[in-house]
Structure formats: structure tokens, C-alpha cells
Amino acid sequence: MKIGLNCYPGVGGSGILATRLGIEFAKHGHDVHFITYERPFAVQGIDQENVHIHLVTVLEYPLFKYPPYTVALGSEMVRISKNEKLDVINVHYAIPHATAAYLNREITGVPYVVTLHGSDVTILGSDPSYHPVNNHSVEQADAVTAVSDFMRREAYERLGVEREVKVIPNFVDSDIFKPDVCDSDIVKQENETMIIHVSNFRPVKRVPDLIYAMKIVTKEQPNAKLLLVGDGPDRHSVERLIDHLNLSRNIRLTGFRSDVANLMRCSDIGLLSSETESAPLTLLEGMSSGLPMIATNVGGIPEIIENGMNGVIVPPKNPEAIANQIINLIKDPELRTQLGTKARETILEKYTSEKVVNEYIKVFNDVING
Numbered sequence: 001m002k003i004g005l006n007c008y009p010g011v012g013g014s015g016i017l018a019t020r021l022g023i024e025f026a027k028h029g030h031d032v033h034f035i036t037y038e039r040p041f042a043v044q045g046i047d048q049e050n051v052h053i054h055l056v057t058v059l060e061y062p063l064f065k066y067p068p069y070t071v072a073l074g075s076e077m078v079r080i081s082k083n084e085k086l087d088v089i090n091v092h093y094a095i096p097h098a099t100a101a102y103l104n105r106e107i108t109g110v111p112y113v114v115t116l117h118g119s120d121v122t123i124l125g126s127d128p129s130y131h132p133v134n135n136h137s138v139e140q141a142d143a144v145t146a147v148s149d150f151m152r153r154e155a156y157e158r159l160g161v162e163r164e165v166k167v168i169p170n171f172v173d174s175d176i177f178k179p180d181v182c183d184s185d186i187v188k189q190e191n192e193t194m195i196i197h198v199s200n201f202r203p204v205k206r207v208p209d210l211i212y213a214m215k216i217v218t219k220e221q222p223n224a225k226l227l228l229v230g231d232g233p234d235r236h237s238v239e240r241l242i243d244h245l246n247l248s249r250n251i252r253l254t255g256f257r258s259d260v261a262n263l264m265r266c267s268d269i270g271l272l273s274s275e276t277e278s279a280p281l282t283l284l285e286g287m288s289s290g291l292p293m294i295a296t297n298v299g300g301i302p303e304i305i306e307n308g309m310n311g312v313i314v315p316p317k318n319p320e321a322i323a324n325q326i327i328n329l330i331k332d333p334e335l336r337t338q339l340g341t342k343a344r345e346t347i348l349e350k351y352t353s354e355k356v357v358n359e360y361i362k363v364f365n366d367v368i369n370g
């Protein structure tokens, strides 16, 4: 099958998911054509014969205050659909990708599948400045998928979508993210408990909540260490807060790391404090690594974590609740092991690449065969 894949190529979860999916499609023998404005972050360094990258050229012109990206993307989709004889295009994150794919189908007849991820539905998609065109482009798609049941409900309730939306969950490479020997330059002392948080430091991740939680935790457990992995808009304010609360001995910021799987393996507890999420990849990665994850009770998270069984759920915007659960897990290594083991089992049962890739391929086949 010749599959066009379109996404935001940066470090956002939807782009990472789409690129990991593309790599998996290619491993299954399909021809994959990424159509994006730059080489996707997650395919850097991956050279597979049947993975092709086509970059969208956005022409600047003095008249334009806002260069018309949707027209440029649609035009590149048309070029690739015709030249490569694509069977289907799968766009990740609806705005504006679904509209470009809709235009492409008008011109070339190539069907498109929209995958809904997050703010393309919850915030932007429902805003009047985007809603009429975005809604139409989603409604008219040959198939629509969402990464969680929460996202599907949001599509109905916020976007006003009336058509069928199929839930295909996100996935994690359980061979990369797996419990194993810790092999990293970031080594903890024997009496320390290492807690890890990985994110893009956007306000929605509420990283400061973790810092306030650590202030409480370290009063009782001075050997608790928090590793903050990643980078983004809140990083500087988080650094200042750590200094202000005198926590630099207990919290370390690593910036971007390419060895997240290793860092997770070297940790004892994972944390996610977001105020909303549809199906967070870092949660799946932590669980796949056998970590007991503490995560907020928002969006699609309760679909993945069953509280007290394969992880711990806490109310959002509540550092004290996070702190209490961290302390509880520090004191109870047996519970950590129990939750981590169940977490890994959950991943192997529901969130493997094999399972998810097959579901996407089935949707594509159904679309192609009408």
C-alpha cells in the first residue's frame, strides 16, 4: 500500500506518533510518504528505503502577512498523490491538515483518513475562527479515528461531528521501553528514590505542580530525586521556582535526551501532572518500562490507568495529592513493583505497535476498497 502521512513534524505527541506509525508501516512493507514542512523529529537518523520525506514549500510574498500554508500543503499532497500514486493519506492533527487533504481528494480522488489528537478538537477545532472549515473537512473524510474515547466524545460534543469516529489508541515500542538494567550517566545513590517526568514543558503539563509537590515530599523524604526531562516554554520559570524553593539538590533538569527509555529504566516512579491529555505517549512509555506512574485524572488518562491496579490517579492542579502519592510509593517498594508489573502487562495487552498498526491498516483497506 502507498500511504501518505501528514503531521506536525516537531516534538509534539501527534507528530511523534505519526512518525513512529510511518516507520512501523514501512517495516510491514508499505511505502510511506511523509508530507510535512520539515523532516519529522522522530525519523531523524532513520533511513529506510520505503520511507520518503516530501517537504512542503511555503512561498513568501510581500503581500502575505500569513503565508497560505494550507494551499501549499494541499498542493504538495496533489503532487505526491499523482507522482507516487498514493492509495490513501492519513493526516494527524486535523487543523489544517484535514482541509488540505479534502482539497487534495477533490483534485486527485485520493481518499483521506483524519486522526484526531488533542487541541485540534478541544481548543482550536471548536473555536469559531476554525470550526466551520475544520468541521467540514473532518465530517467529509473517508474515515476518522481518535486516539482515545475521550477524544471521540470531544469530537462529538465540541466539534459537533456527527459521523462515525473510530478509537485507535496510541502505542509504544515495548522492546525499547522495557524494564531492564539501568545504563545511564545519570546514576542515583543507593538510598535515593528517582522520580521521572518527561514532557515538552508546555503550560498544559503543569510542571510547576511537580516542583511544589517535591517541596512537600522532601520534607519527609530528603532522598527523593526528581528528574525533569525535556524542554519547552515553561522551562525557565520552572528553573526559577526550583531555586526559589531551594530544591536544586533534589531536582535535576536534563533538557532533551535521546535515551529516555534508559532514564525511565533507571527511575522508580513516573509522574504526569497535565491539566488535560488525550492519550499521553510518556504515560505509555513509563508503563511499558514497568514504572508505577502517578498521573492526573484528566482526558484519556483514566482509560489507560486503573487507579491502584496498574498506576495511581490523582486530581489535577493538586500538588499535595501528588506529594502524598509519591511519599506513599517511596515507602512501599512492594506496591511500586506490583503497579509497575501490572502497568507493563497493560501495555503488552493493549498498546503494542503490532496491534495498533494493524488497526490503522484495516481502516485504510476499508477506505480504499470502499
Ligand code: GMT
Pocket: 008, 011, 012, 013, 014, 015, 017, 093, 117, 118, 119, 120, 147, 170, 204, 276, 277, 278, 279, 280, 281, 299
Ligand atoms: O493537542 C495538543 O495540544 C498537542 C498534541 C500534540 O501534537 O502533541 O497532543 C495531543 O496528542 C498526543 C498524541 O496523540 C497525545 O499524546 C496528547 O495527550 C495530546 N495532548 C493533549 O491532549 C493536550
